Each structure stands twice: as structure tokens, then as C-alpha cells.
Amino acid sequence: MADNERTNVVLGVSGGIACYKAVELVRLLVKEGYPVQVIMTRGAMEFVAPLTFQTLSGRPVATETFNLTQESEIGHINLADSAAVFVIAPATANVIGKITAGIADDLLTTVLMATQAPVLIAPAMNIHMYENPVLQENLRKLRRLGYHLIEPAEGYLACGYEGKGRLPDPEAILEQIRGLIKKKDLLGEKLLITAGPSREPLDPVRYISNRSSGKMGYALARAGSRRGAEVLLISGPTALEPPAGVKLMPVTTAAEMRHAVLDEFATCTAVIMAAAVADYHPVGFSQQKIKRDKKPFDLRLEPNPDILKELGEKKNGQLLIGFAAETENLTANAQKKLHAKNLDMIIANDVTKEGSSFDGDTNIVTIIDRGGAIRSLPLMSKDEVADLIFDYLLTLRH
Ligand code: C5P
Numbered sequence: 001m002a003d004n005e006r007t008n009v010v011l012g013v014s015g016g017i018a019c020y021k022a023v024e025l026v027r028l029l030v031k032e033g034y035p036v037q038v039i040m041t042r043g044a045m046e047f048v049a050p051l052t053f054q055t056l057s058g059r060p061v062a063t064e065t066f067n068l069t070q071e072s073e074i075g076h077i078n079l080a081d082s083a084a085v086f087v088i089a090p091a092t093a094n095v096i097g098k099i100t101a102g103i104a105d106d107l108l109t110t111v112l113m114a115t116q117a118p119v120l121i122a123p124a125m126n127i128h129m130y131e132n133p134v135l136q137e138n139l140r141k142l143r144r145l146g147y148h149l150i151e152p153a154e155g156y157l158a159c160g161y162e163g164k165g166r167l168p169d170p171e172a173i174l175e176q177i178r179g180l181i182k183k184k185d186l187l188g189e190k191l192l193i194t195a196g197p198s199r200e201p202l203d204p205v206r207y208i209s210n211r212s213s214g215k216m217g218y219a220l221a222r223a224g225s226r227r228g229a230e231v232l233l234i235s236g237p238t239a240l241e242p243p244a245g246v247k248l249m250p251v252t253t254a255a256e257m258r259h260a261v262l263d264e265f266a267t268c269t270a271v272i273m274a275a276a277v278a279d280y281h282p283v284g285f286s287q288q289k290i291k292r293d294k295k296p297f298d299l300r301l302e303p304n305p306d307i308l309k310e311l312g313e314k315k316n317g318q319l320l321i322g323f324a325a326e327t328e329n330l331t332a333n334a335q336k337k338l339h340a341k342n343l344d345m346i347i348a349n350d351v352t353k354e355g356s357s358f359d360g361d362t363n364i365v366t367i368i369d370r371g372g373a374i375r376s377l378p379l380m381s382k383d384e385v386a387d388l389i390f391d392y393l394l395t396l397r398h
Helices: 019-031 041-049 050-057 067-074 078-080 093-101 108-113 127-131 133-144 170-180 215-226 254-265 307-315 332-338 382-397
Strands: 008-013 036-040 083-091 119-123 153-156 162-168 190-195 200-203 207-208 230-235 246-251 268-273 278-284 301-303 319-328 347-350 365-369 375-378
Touching: 008 019, 008 108, 008 162, 019 036, 019 041, 019 050, 036 041, 036 050, 036 108, 067 127, 078 083, 078 108, 083 093, 083 108, 093 119, 093 133, 119 133, 119 170, 127 133, 127 162, 190 215, 190 254, 200 278, 207 278, 215 230, 215 382, 230 254, 246 365, 254 307, 268 307, 307 319, 307 375, 319 332, 319 382, 332 347, 332 365, 347 382, 365 382
Parallel strands: 008 036, 008 083, 083 119, 190 230, 190 268, 230 246, 268 319, 319 347
Antiparallel strands: 153 162, 200 207, 278 301, 347 365, 365 375
């Protein structure tokens, strides 16, 4: 199916008391002009009648996998293919557990399994269920696999407890949906994105590296691919799953990364160097494990080539985007790098700030472009930062 036919907000409703808020969500979506297709689980139908969703969405609600009328009129693969975004709100612990385990035993989980659209999951449940380590482990796995999660709100819960577990207000869910229904505005771009740390070996078992997790680069690869770009991700060692649809090229040392980047540079339209490339490597490599000794050990290091600077000297129409992890004089240092490396944009972050570390899920960045625009952004997820970087990249292009 062509991307321009993926127009529906497919809303999966699972069985929790928060189903009543999903009704309001459908009303808001329809009011904004989104075509909405609702899928209900058996549990959901215990809380709200399908007729309520059907009346608001103006379409029959899908409920059964093996119902012949529904299958011929809607069809579970067509449903999956029609989604511009797939939302599950409320998502119960049960449905989250099934998705995490790869179980597709009802219509909602079957359609979800077949969709290629971005998926937004809004958990809502009792606070103790939400805090259960099994559920938390499942949420971590989903996040790692690129599912979008919206945190439950805190407050009075229908079960009588106070705490985290409420379905967020429908307006907040709507806002996330708007963000996910991005146009394929990066079609035609061939992006080269680097991520993660480099490792510089000393001997067969030891290396010098840094705390980069690769999360920023992987978020960029995910966002770029979702918005229609062809993405090559050249990544140092990380614990992350490569995003779907992205070509991954694993490397270890700065020298390997340089080699891979230079090989691909001529044919790409933009390079985003999010990797934390080690600035130095040990002089010489000991073929044998270095023995322990009573004397101090002198480690001699020599500089690695600055890959980005080399690209700045070679560039021929490609947009060049760099990162600057700083601990002082953020803007001034980043501006200096932007000019010294002949970049089009630089994303600076103060790695000493809470919420802006190498290995967290959030970032606080200042984005500076070659025209002199300086944008200091508040704390946001690395996924959100990635989308804004592409918004600014498009502004530079045009
Ligand atoms: O000068 P500094 O290392 O702080 O610049 C950071 C930027 O340069 C990042 O985008 C990083 O990926 C890139 N870099 C590089 N080669 C190096 C070191 C950093 O391409 N050897």
C-alpha cells in the first residue's frame, strides 16, 4: 500500500475503566478531521458498548478476528496497512504483556503485529500493577524496540488508590498523535548517521572508550526513516536494537568509523555525526595481554583523525551536522566548532546538566545553524530532539 493511503488513526481500546476517556479521544480526533478506526478487545466491550465508538467515529468498530462479515468488510491486514499511526489507549497490563511476548490472539494484537505505522501506547492501570517489575521490564523492551509510550498521569485511581496509573487527558494523547503523523518530508534524503562511542584497543582485552549509549544517534535514525529518508547508521558498540528499515553498519574504532563514513560520503545528502568518537587512541597495540606490574604504567595516546572536520573540507552539497558535548561555555564552544569544521548545524549539550547526559533518554540541547540562529530547547526526549533536528534541517534545505 502506498504511504499516502495510510491515513487512519487506528485506535485499539483494551479493557480498563479508562475506556471512557478513549471515547473523548475519538471525539477530539474526529473533530480535527482524522479518520478513526476503532478496534476493541473483549474486555473493553465490558466497559463501553461498541455502538458508542461507532457513532462517534462513523465507522463499524472492529472486534473479532474470525468474524466473516468483519473480515470481508474490513480485513485485518487492510486495517493494519491503513494506519498512519496505531494508538492503544488505554493499554492494560495484559495487552502490554502480549505485545511484548509477540502474542497475537485477538484482533487488536493481530492487527498491531501486522502494522508498519508508528505505535503509541498509553498504559493505564492500578498503581501496583504499573509498578510491577514485569510490567516495567515490558515497557523498557517496548521502548527499546521503538514503540512510543505515553506515561500514565498521577492522581486518584478508579481502584481507590492514589498514584501513577491514570490514562493521561485525551488532549495530551492527541498532541502525541499529531506529532507522530508526520508527513514523509524526508523522502529523497540519503542520511548517513553515526552513533555510539568508539573503542580504542590497548591489548586483546582492554580498550579506551566513553559513556555514549548511542541513544541520540539511534533516535535520529528512527525519526529519519519514519519520515521517509534512506538511512545508513554507522554505529560503534551499543546495547540498542537497530531501528526497523535502517541499514546498520557496525564499527569499533574511530579509524573504522572514518573508513566507513568516507566510503559512503559521496553518495549521501546529509551527515549527522552523533557518535562520540574518541579523540585519542593508544600508541601501538599489544598483541598479548599487558601484564600487571608494580611500576606505574605509562600510557601514550595519539590523536584520532577528526572525521567531521575532514568531511567539512570535502563537502560537496551535503548538509553536515555535528554534536558538541560540552562542560563549559556551551554556545561559544559550539559556535567555534561549527565554523572550524565547516558545518551547517551543530547540536550542543551541557553533559553536566541533569537530563542531558550521554546515556539518558532525554536531552537539553542548543541548536545553532550556519546562519547564526541559536535555539535553546527545554528538556525533551531524544526522539523529540531528533524530530526537531530534521525540522531545522529542512529549513536549511529550503
Ligand atoms: O571537537 P569535538 O570532538 O567536540 O566535536 C564533536 C563532533 O565531532 C561530533 O559531531 C563528533 O561526532 C565529531 N567527531 C569526529 N571525529 C572525531 C571526534 C569528533 O567526527 N575524532
